[in-house]
Amino acid sequence: MGFLSLLAAEAKSPVWGIFVPGQAGAFIAVLIFAILVYVMINRARAGQAVREIHKIAGLEALEEAVGRATEMGRPVHYTMGLPGITDPQTIASFPVLGHVAKTCARYDTRLINTVPDVVVYAINEEIIRQAYLEAGRPDAFNPDDVRFITDWQFAYVAGVLEILAAEKPAAQILFGGPFFAEAMIFIEAGALAGAIQVGGTASTSQLPFFVAGCDYALIGEEIYAASAYISKEPILTGTVVGEDFYKFLLFAVIILGTLVATFSSNNFLATFLKS
Amino acid sequence: MDWGILAGAICTIAVWTYLADHQNPIWELIQHIYIGLAYGWSIGYYWHTYIWPTFTGNKDSLAAGQWVYIIPIIAGLLVYTRYIPSIAWVARYPLSLALGWGAGYVLGFTPAVFIGQLTNSFYDLWTDSVSGTINNWILLLTLLGTVMYFFFTIRRDANPVMKGGVWLGRWAIMVALGAAFGNTVLYRYNLFYARMHYILGDWLHLAGG
């Protein structure tokens, strides 16, 4: 065993280079992505035309959901599932929360946000406070409506079920994530309360329930386009356009790689990308 | 009499009362006990397995001479300033650091996984077996269709290729979500089976086989 590990150490003797061995392909992939996105952002900044994002029904429905709650005089419940500050899905959910909070402030409708993560809780409270301020209704913001429950999944579920039963929200928004089993319970409970439900997540295992149980559902990557779509900000839209260009590239790489795999036994493209 | 199993059985049945009425006092009680215990447990757990050793452990701790840990400890504690309204903004410092760090992790580590998925999508479209060839064609076309479904800036009815790709992609996504749903149903029943086995087997000793 000792001898073996010695041999292994020998084999790994430093090979000087720019990149950590095995990371060059990954770095180039990220670099191209970053350049594409950066170029698109710069075009947007310079005021040049940027392609538009096609209509996303699920995001249009957020306004409808808040409107319904206003008509019925009942609150809106917003959940991000079991978020974590470093999770991209959570980050994608922040602007949507801000948008919903602003809409709620304008319509004078209560927004209840439940959070199972302490760090995200801190951020959400800030976002909602700010949204009420921007809507000119800072007095309407009630810090008790942003509720930290606990970071334990089913303690969170238990707490939210209690809130849903007591507050009977007319609209429920499940956006971002990551979502786990709690999503289905919330959707079922929301349906039981007769709430209009808008969902969106990239947590694949929960997607069937979003598609089957919510009135509107965003699938996978669509949630990452949300902040650009909502703000209509050309710079953010630029990042989405950059992504789309990258997908073309992806297309080309897959087709090229498939051709190589079909006509040659040695797939140099795969080897290069993994280098 | 195993008092532990009895206590567990009572808790199990207490939770099931939720099915009869979702606002009954038994459920309310068990749920608050449970939330309290859950958090109480994690206090003790963090304390003994991380926090205390960071200060007094015999390796890699303050007591072992790693005084530099004072910096992250203070940085971490800054997050509690959010409970003091006048200086609540200070809590943004550690949070911003955490956010940037997380973004760095995403760009630093996931691309390698992404590349692994990509290079496995180079299908051999002419294999030795007929079934293998057909499967690879299906794999390739449904993959391309699914990627097309997520183009945001091209209208889905822009041209026939786009139309066909999105059509195929949507079917493939529905098949995948159906498979996920079927599996999820079984998963939920497996967990319920485990609870029923606890009541009928461990507690009442009725399990056969």
Add this chain to the structure above:
Amino acid sequence: MEWALDIDRRWIWAIIFIIIGAVIIHPLGLPITVSPDTQKFYDTIQKLPEGSIILVGASYDIGAQGEITPMVKALAYQAFAHNLRLAVFDAAWVNGPKLAGQAIDQVAKEMGKKYGVDWINIGYKPGSSTTYQLITQDLISAAKNVDQTGQSLDQFPIMKDLPKVDKDHVAAIFAADIGSPGAGDAWLPYVSQPTGIPLLVGSITMSVAQNKPYVASGQFAAMLAGSRGAAEYEQLVGHPGAAAAQQDGQSLAAIYVTLLIVLANVAWLTTRKKAA
């Protein structure tokens, strides 16, 4: 057929109690065939040299113990019978190491294996992605040198062979996967991919569909596909247990839910036709 649409859901629920209760009291014992995926999982572990260490990534919670614990137990049976050593660790799910530790402890006592020599429970450490990455650089530091109960790690002989998680010290990683963070988005990018250690995954049934592309690409060296996979694995290891018993429940559940979906849609279609 309108009655079918107005059924109180508590009747639907009551039948669940009846069918699962019945199958526990009178098991069916339907035969199961071993799938190639499970066989590969078993063979991979069987081929590891004696004495090597498997890192058990206990990324699961109490709720998922019904499916994951049988896998961990069967893994312990195979590993200990083959004189492999186990180290339990996680950085995302606070309860996982406790539950996995309890399961392994039971098997270890049965097979006369010693804590600290043949297996160890490093426990849960906070930090998630950072901590997963840190264990590949310095395990003792990441664990602050204490195990699950707060005892010093460096007093245990097994830790002398496990200063960090890399290819020289760890032969394979078994990672439980109950969603996110799990095998695909924590163990793969932060531990397995940077170090090149083969990643064996124990997936809950729910995540099997979404984990399939990673099995195809070989990024997961092998995978136990949920309870069915665990039952097949128990059969290979020779200790049929909780997972094997669950298969009867699965069978009845599949039939029951299928019938419900058919009934509901027939009822819905006929009432809709009448309304039209």
Add this chain to the structure above:
Amino acid sequence: MRKEIPMILTVLAGLFVIVAKYLFAVDQLGWFTTANRMYQVMYAMFFLLGVVSLTIVHGKNIQRRRSKWIYSLILLICMYGYGILTIQQTVEGPQANWIYNNILNPTDATIFALLAFFITSAAYRAFRVRTREATVLMITAVIVMLGVAPIGDTLIHGWNNVARWFMDVPNSSAMRGIALGAYLGSFAVALRILLGLERAHLGGAGQ
């Protein structure tokens, strides 16, 4: 001061990880390991936030005698009582362990298992063949369900393999397509953070 420094911290932290991860020279210096250690300690210090928040929320309930305040009191007693017990004898201590195994564990597991009921009623009440897509989703679900459980193979020999084909071929590539898209989306979000375009965490809604 209140927004600029956090912004700078975000960008520096992110760039540091990327540079340390990819560039060989920086990798050799070992700074990344040191930084990881420091970050872990900082992160761990957040652990009391939940306890503090629960105490504030439920403390207010009790103080103002809100409806059901008695449950809040029970929650706090359980939390602090069990917290003190686990600190005193570690989580593996005899009483602490007994409570974990016989109260906490069965309760949590049973709450989780309630999902079997919700998924059944959801399937019964929400799943309709409204569209052709929904029909495909349901048919696949049934084929896979019966194929994974041993009953399918018992009824029709070979069903198992049909289910596996669905899982391995169309499911696998669609899941990969979704995953590739999700990866790109997450890269874009990370990039936006590092470019300072996503600053909701600093308190602004959207932009």
